[in-house]
Amino acid sequence: MDSGTGSHTGDDYNGHGDGDGGMQDGPAPGEAFEEMLEPKLHHRRRRELADGFKKNKVVNEVLDKRTVMTLYKMITDGILSGVNGSVSAGKESLVFWGLGPTGADVALKIYLVSTSNFKRRQAYMEGDPRFASVRGGTRNMVYLWARKEFRNLTQCAEAGIPVPRPIHVANNVLAMEFIDAGHAPGSGIGDDGGGARGRPAAQLLHWPVDYSDYRGALSMLRDMYAKANLVHGDYSEYNIFKVRGRGLVVFDLGSAVDRRHPNARMFLQRDINNITRFFEKKGVSVDDPGRIMEEMTSSS
Numbered sequence: 094m095d096s097g098t099g100s101h102t103g104d105d106y107n108g109h110g111d112g113d114g115g116m117q118d119g120p121a122p123g124e125a126f127e128e129m130l131e132p133k134l135h136h137r138r139r140r141e142l143a144d145g146f147k148k149n150k151v152v153n154e155v156l157d158k159r160t161v162m163t164l165y166k167m168i169t170d171g172i173l174s175g176v177n178g179s180v181s182a183g184k185e186s187l188v189f190w191g192l193g194p195t196g197a198d199v200a201l202k203i204y205l206v207s208t209s210n211f212k213r214r215q216a217y218m219e220g221d222p223r224f225a226s227v228r229g230g231t232r233n234m235v236y237l238w239a240r241k242e243f244r245n246l247t248q249c250a251e252a253g254i255p256v257p258r259p260i261h262v263a264n265n266v267l268a269m270e271f272i273d274a275g276h277a278p279g280s281g282i283g284d285d286g287g288g289a290r291g292r293p294a295a296q297l298l299h300w301p302v303d304y305s306d307y308r309g310a311l312s313m314l315r316d317m318y319a320k321a322n323l324v325h326g327d328y329s330e331y332n333i334f335k336v337r338g339r340g341l342v343v344f345d346l347g348s349a350v351d352r353r354h355p356n357a358r359m360f361l362q363r364d365i366n367n368i369t370r371f372f373e374k375k376g377v378s379v380d381d382p383g384r385i386m387e388e389m390t391s392s393s
């Protein structure tokens with residue numbers, strides 16, 4: 094699989110490589126992961142395990158022991174060489190900045206078992222023929238959800254849709270390409286050669302947007318449906334990065350369902366409505382969402 098940048102040839106996801114990056118949500122380095130970890134680990138394993146985690150970098154106090162062990166296994170399996178710090182803390186998932194075996198940045202999305210809201214997620218699981226036999230307790234459901242996002246990313250990447258390249262999934266930990274702000278000369282970001290590392294690219298909502306962004310956002314949704322057989326299910330200005338020199342990148346694919354899901358069309362219409370509303374609010378002249386829906390679903 095390539096990096097996810099090159100294979101796309103169709104519609105314009107890549108309206109702008111310039112402009113103001115807007116807000117940058119950065120990592121918040123802080124407490125030492127090992128401090129949190131040490132009392133929880135058996136003495137026997139401590140020396141062997143403590144290595145991959147950088148001293149004085151955050152992982153997070155809310156990670157339970159099993160998640161920590163999953164991260165360690167990813168290190169001993171050679172999928173990661175370390176975990177640097179936290180990038181985002183949502184209610185049901187955390188995202189960390191990790192490092193791959195050769196030091197490349199990796200995004201680690203960790204689904205929390207304790208705060209998982211399965212009533213909400215079940216609607217996106219049942220009815221998807223790819224996950225026909227949904228069974229088990231909350232923990233298993235969370236693991237399944239992580240695999241679902243991994244699979245959705247894989248289907249999109251294979252169809253040439255710009256997403257973070259999926260790398261690995263183990264239990265509740267999903268490793269994928271880290272989408273950062275890019276290193277444009279003169280941008281003020283990354284000029285020192287490393288300023289942007291570990292900082293996610295800004296989402297669409299933080300950028301000035303225009304008609305080409307609107308077309309690009311619709312193109313990604315259309316291609317997901319027509320080429321990857323998926324409906325995003327949570328499509329919004331929050332789940333699209335805009336990256337200098339690369340264009341739009343869609344992410345947060347946990348909710349994406351197979352086209353055959355009985356509610357697929359309802360989810361697609363909602364996705365179209367949401368993104369339309371955003372661009373309309375920004376003063377972009379938008380098309381009728383009903384017509385867009387028709388156009389997206391009639392050809393494929």
Ligand SMILES: Nc1ncnc2c1ncn2[C@@H]1O[C@H](COP(=O)(O)OP(=O)(O)O)[C@@H](O)[C@H]1O
Pocket residue numbers: 118180181182183184185186188200202257269270271272273292293294296331332344345346
């Ligand atoms: N592949 C990635 N590269 C860089 N940052 C990421 C990546 N995936 C997620 N993030 C960061 O984590 C935040 C939350 O991720 P998201 O998948 O949207 O989870 P949530 O379910 O909490 O909305 C994003 O807004 C972004 O800042």
Ligand SMILES: [Mg+2]
Pocket residue numbers: 331332345
């Ligand atoms: Mg999100």
